[in-house]
Amino acid sequence: MPVHLKPLPAGRFDEWRGAARQRLIDGNRASGRRVGDDAVAFADEYFDELLPHGAATPTARVMRILDEGRRELGTLWLVLAGTKLFLLDLAVETELTGTQNDELVARILTIAHDMGATQISVPLLPQDAAGHALVDDRGFTVASIQMVLEPLPSRDVAAHVEVLPMTAERFPRFVTASEAGFAQDLVASGRFSPEDAAAESHRQLVEELPDGLATPGQELFTATVDGVEVGILWLGMRERDGHAHAFVLDIEVAADQRRKGYGRELMHAAEREARRLGADSIGLHVFGFNAAAVELYESLGYRRTEETLLREL
CATH class of the missing domain: 3.40.630.30 (Gcn5-related N-acetyltransferase (GNAT))
Incomplete structure (x- = not known):
């Protein structure tokens, strides 16, 4: 079933921003990328920097994902930086089908071309099932990986170096x-x-x-x-x-x-x-x-x- 993208009404922006901020905090804590108060401080700085003018920020678009019957399936957040379009938040109420993900990528590609982007960048946390389902086998490659080792292990190894x-x-x-x-x-x-x-x-x-x-x-x-x-x-x-x-x-x-x-x-x-x-x-x-x-x-x-x-x- 085809999907469509429509701008999020201005009256819903504050609600979306609060929910997206909490998703970012919870996601960072769950992955271990940032933990405790670090995750909160990062999220506040992140949204202030990328949405300085709120819903009126010209480089950002918050879109509703609609099915063929105009039923809302979720939202996504796009931000243009230079010639790179970032997909920074994807929230869906139920798992999208493969066909719906195909359609969604096609819609994002159209927006990217319209905004003059030459690349689409998608940062994903390991537990972001909807994001991984969207990009897997659709022309995206892993460009970079952040990793952590905790706690530090006690290894019984000889130090030759x-x-x-x-x-x-x-x-x-x-x-x-x-x-x-x-x-x-x-x-x-x-x-x-x-x-x-x-x-x-x-x-x-x-x-x-x-x-x-x-x-x-x-x-x-x-x-x-x-x-x-x-x-x-x-x-x-x-x-x-x-x-x-x-x-x-x-x-x-x-x-x-x-x-x-x-x-x-x-x-x-x-x-x-x-x-x-x-x-x-x-x-x-x-x-x-x-x-x-x-x-x-x-x-x-x-x-x-x-x-x-x-x-x-």
């Missing part, structure tokens, strides 16, 4: 390689053009390391085996629901040292350093195309807390 604080002499080479590598990954993920990727990679590095190696809360290490450098590790210390939380900002095994198990040992080292720094959890981001890294992290007990899927137009 030694991690030591990065020296000032080593730091400039690290910055150059890390910025270039992240830009390449952004392009490979399909999320950025080469020019935009270079700018975004530089922006994020400056934001994380405004004072270089002396930036508080940033822990950078070189990894060695028998005095030979085999890789680097970068942990950014965060706060998660009032507790110290480590985030793996960069981890790299040197090209000539790969396939020796050092990647796994570096992750074990990250756990040890995180615990030493007072954290009880570790988070990380991995690009969807990096299947080997995803497999490694999941084998270590990391679980997915959010995925972003993309479809090119």
